[in-house]
Amino acid sequence: MADSNETLLETPLASLHRELGARMVPFAGYAMPVQYPAGIMAEHLATRAGAALFDVSHMGQAELVGEGAAAALERLTPADVQILKPGRQKYGLLTTRSGGILDDFMVANLGDRLFLVLNASRKDVDSAAIEAALPAGVTLKRMPDRALLAFQGPAAVSSLATLAPAIAGMRFMDVLAVEIAGIQTLVSRSGYTGEDGVEISVPAEQAEALARALLALPGATAAGLGARDSLRLEAGLCLYGNDIDETTSPVEANLVWTIGKRRRTEWNFPGSERVREELDNGPKRLRVGILPDGRQPARGHTPIQVGADVVGDITSGGFGPTLNGPCAMGYVAREHAADGTALDLMVRGKASPARVAATPFVPHRYAR
Amino acid sequence: MAEIKFTKDHEWVKLEGGVATIGITDHAQNALGDIVFVELPEAGRDVAAEEAIAVVESVKAASDVYAPIAGKIVESNQTLVDDPALANSAPTTDGWFFKIEPSDIGAIDALMSEAEYAAFVDAL
Structure with a gap:
């Protein structure tokens, strides 16, 4: 309580x-x-x-104003912000020096400035990190x-x-x-x-x-x-603090698509060493979708086993009303991450069978 | 009509013909929200008072359901397993959870009356 x-x-x-x-x-x-x-x-x-x-x-809202705002933001994210056209928005990650995820965020190009949307639980941390990285002439204006x-x-x-x-x-x-x-x-x-x-x-x-x-x-x-x-x-979308945090990398979180192509030639974002190593050699673990076989939901922190070995844990899980059944996501060791892999979810100490499954569980219906 | 008794864990207990039927209260189902899964004890199992013996899961969260009294499980509600939303729509009738043959029928007298439970809920 x-x-x-x-x-x-x-x-x-x-x-x-x-x-x-x-x-x-x-x-x-x-x-x-x-x-x-x-x-x-x-x-x-x-x-x-x-x-x-x-x-x-x-949620946190802020503007980044000044000459070179997009390049300045790239000091904190592997996203290609400079390629973003006026009137367009993208999803990205702020990364830590050790290759973890500081936050996930939205950035829009409003022509003369950038508009940011940050997680409520992270907006203070994010703002401090952004301000510390800004060059002279670029300012972060929070919009409480x-x-x-x-x-x-x-x-x-x-x-x-x-x-x-x-x-x-x-x-x-x-x-x-x-x-x-x-x-x-x-x-x-x-x-x-x-x-x-x-x-x-x-x-x-x-x-x-x-x-x-x-x-x-x-x-x-x-x-x-x-x-x-x-x-x-x-929809298979991550919740910061559950599915991604400072310990999970963009590669482990299966969010490599948020890393700009140009950024993957420059390798100049925080934590790029870890990201590059994991892209080259594969991460130890991966975020995957998980569908329990029965009706029983498995919640966050439920251990995942294959046989007697603990191979990961659930980070978000519950009941999907549209799916009309339980669904979850979590991290598993890479060798158990292929779609269809059988897993045991240890719900209240008892093994409950489940399978790795593609996300989204319910198809996106965006106006692309 | 048998008197219904209540526990601080928001269960109701109704004794009829030496068997106690147990479910969760309207207050409990309302606090839990849409119930989507229940796990009920096997018939024949001996249970202790206040032992966690069933699970109820809503869209949002999982909660334990406790044995209000010691005894032997004589039946679980399979209709509720197939249609867990009965615990929302009919918590004190068709949405019952399990039946216990009490080791000591007198233990039921110690539980709260309806008025005492109403006061308990109001004070939460």
Whole structure:
């Protein structure tokens, strides 16, 4: 049980969450809605069927401003930031000097500056690391006065386009400054559910008005962090702190695709020695998708065995409402990482059979 | 109608014809959320009071279910195994978990009454 006396931060939507009957839980120092009265299962399925609104205002937002901002950010990430065109966004990793993952993040090119979205639990650590690496003339401007709303699902964009038609013309990972219901926002066609949808950055004082406008759209529903977690798990997306952290490398995490081609010739990002060695010789372990054979979910920290040997552990696991069955991801020794490999998940001390499986468990439906 | 008793672990116990039927309370199912899996004890197993003998898993988390009293398991609810959501929709009827033949029927008297349990939940 969380200590209810600790001082939790609130997002600009706190009173709306209470009005909607949310169950609030502590998450990364914030009081956040884990679910509304409909429950995680219904909110999850509503997102895959229609459109759901998530408050993700706890996440860090920042701008990197100044000549050479993209090159400066590359001092901390293996992503090719300089290749990013204006109006485009990409997913990347911040790495540590020893080749671990400091955080995963989104970066957008807004023409005259970069826009960053960072994990709530890591935004302070990230900001300190970025500031320490910046050359004169490039500055990091944190934006605690902005909220972030995710509007996700197959009906999200068509529905939102009734308020802001320009959004319908965006592709996956496009970003656009656009007015929605009279509110100036920054929209990116992206998300953390595997569905089409958008994330909308908005001034904190207008967040509630925007949220109410979105919830008033036909078929729109509110969804909490519980559904967000089951959606991203089915989509095979990593959760920082569970599936990736300072001990896991981009190669082990199966996120080599986030390393730019040019960066793989320069080898000038933090931890490049480890990444290069693991690319050349193979990592000792790999992040894989795992499907239990039965109905029993296996949660994070469940040991994975092959015979009597412990070969890894689950990092995220639960029940996939769309899959209508349990699913998980975790790290296994490389020789057990091929799809179809039989594993035993040691759930409460008993072996529960499972198989390595390709992710996503539920196909992505991005507007590519 | 038999009196229903309650435990601090949010189980209900109903004694009928010398056999106690046990399930989780409405408060418990609501706190757990959508229940997707249960693991129930085998019939014939001897259990001690407060021993963890069943598991209930919701979308979000796993929880143990305890034997409220000592005795022998006489039956587990296979319908619940096939349809775990019954623990949400009918926690005190079709969503029962298991039946125990108590070693000491008197042990049930020591459990909370409905009013005592309601006060216990209110104080949480």
